[in-house]
Amino acid sequence: MTSKFRVSGLTKSYGTNVVVDQLDLEIEEGEFLVLLGPSGCGKTTTLRCLAGLETPQDGTITFKDRMVFDGQSHVNVPAHKRNIGMVFQSYALWPHMTVRKNIQYPLKVRNMKQDIDRGAVEAAAEMVDCAKLLDRYPSQLSGGQQQRVAVARGLVAHPDLVLFDEPLSNLDARLRDQVRSQIHQLHQKLGFTAVFVTHDQSEAFALGDRLAIMKSGKIEQYDAPEHVFENPVSEYVAAFIGMGNRLELRRGHDGWMTSAGDSIDLQRATVRGLADKGTAAVARFRPDDLMLHRSMNEVPAGNVALHAELVTYEYGGRHFDVTVKTGTEELTLRANAQEHSVALRESKPGAPMVVSFSPSALRVFAADTADADAARQLAAVPAEAAA
Incomplete structure (x- = not known):
């Protein structure tokens, strides 16, 4: 694939608040790129700059060798001339128009009458399982149906670039999974180029060909989902993609120790940016890297064992989500209900526990106060998303 969409040095500020900071991106034709990050990291503003809905102060944006924005030469192609499709978080369907007319709208404003006559609207509705809804109004549709109609509208004119602004966040969990799967299938079938904004790492891993994880208006890591999952470049990225357990380590005369005084051999861990003398x-x-044991005798050979105490547990059907404390830190894990139900239900907060993990599960970073503070501000990662 050749790079067809380029963003260079993009900067967007509101007063003194820099929201997008000298950002560079290259998007391959046919690629599904996910902008991932917490609220306030600049991902939606970046998307709106691509769409032409926000005007950056500096930088360039190129679509298929066509300059659509250049801060230096004052080029700024308006949104309706950028040949984009847009799928919004709030659906943004015209309430006075039928489903047919909503899907048809991008074709009408582009004067694509032949496509309308050839059945493009019906074909787009069929793609998203909405063919039977064409004569209904948005108020007669469920949230999932409205979002599928919005996807059909975004794709019907075969735009150069399809932009998704957190399109699944207003749906309940079951519908969210269904619509996500449908978007993935449509991309596999049609091969459109897309930029998808989300704060949900499970959506990002499921949909993205590449992920751009953002922090303070910059890209912290830009890579394939598998590489991000296995090799986060910073503690910030590690925390955001599900590595919710955190241990502070100190180097002593006999090697690395946890805050509780347990020894850890980092030879099998993946270490980034850690100086020899740090x-x-x-x-x-x-959480799924941490195991719960009834005694030290159950700890697998080679695992690091930690003495801990129970904080709380929550029943989840076939598992318990367990929180324990070791030293000054709280760790979470998922314990098999059949194996641990009796022991957990008989235990009270403060009860002694034994947990362990393989050192190969660790991603170790040099201690960085700013990075640690940013990582702590991220939302707690659900255990199922981290798995």
Whole structure:
């Protein structure tokens, strides 16, 4: 694939607040790019700059070798001339128009009458399982149906670029999974180029060919989902993609120790940016990397065992979501209900526990106060999303 969509040095500020900071992106034709990050990181503003709905102060945006924005030469192609499709979080369907007319709208404003006559509207509705809804109004549709209509409207004119602004966030969990799967299938079938904004890492991993994880208006990591999942470049990225467990480490005369005084050998861990003489580090790992044991005798050979105490547990059917405390830190894990139900239900907060993990599960970073503060501000990661 050749790079067809380029963003270079993009900067957008509101007063003194820099929201997008000298951002660079390259999007391949046919690629599904996901902008991932917490609220306020600049992902939606970046999307709106691509759409022409926001005017940056500086930088360039190129679509298929066509300059649509250049801050230096004052080029700024308006949104309706950028040949984009847009799918909004709020559906944004015209309430006085039928489904047919909503889907038809992008064709009409582009004077694509032949496509209308050839059945493009009906074909787009069929793609998203809405062919039977063409004569209904948005108020007669469920949230999932409205969003599928919005997707059909975004694709019907075969735009150069389809932009998705958190389109699944207003749907309940079941519908969210259904519409997400449908978008994925449509991309596989049609091969359109897309930029998708979300704060949900499970959506990002499921949909993205590449992920651009954003922090403070910049891209912290830009890579394939598998590489981001296995090799986060910073503690911030690790925390955001589900490595919710955090251990502060100190180097002593006998090696690395946790805050509780347990020894950890980092030879099998993945280490980034840790100087040979550094004395402080932080280790990140996922809840499903942590195991609960009834005694030290159950700890697998080679695992790091930690003495802990129970904080709380929540029943989840076939599992318990368990929180324990070791030293000054709280860790979460998922325990098999059949194996641990009796012991957990008989335990009260403060009861002694044994947990362990393989050192190979750790991603270790040099201690960075700013990075740690940003990581702590991220929303708690649900165990199912981290798995």
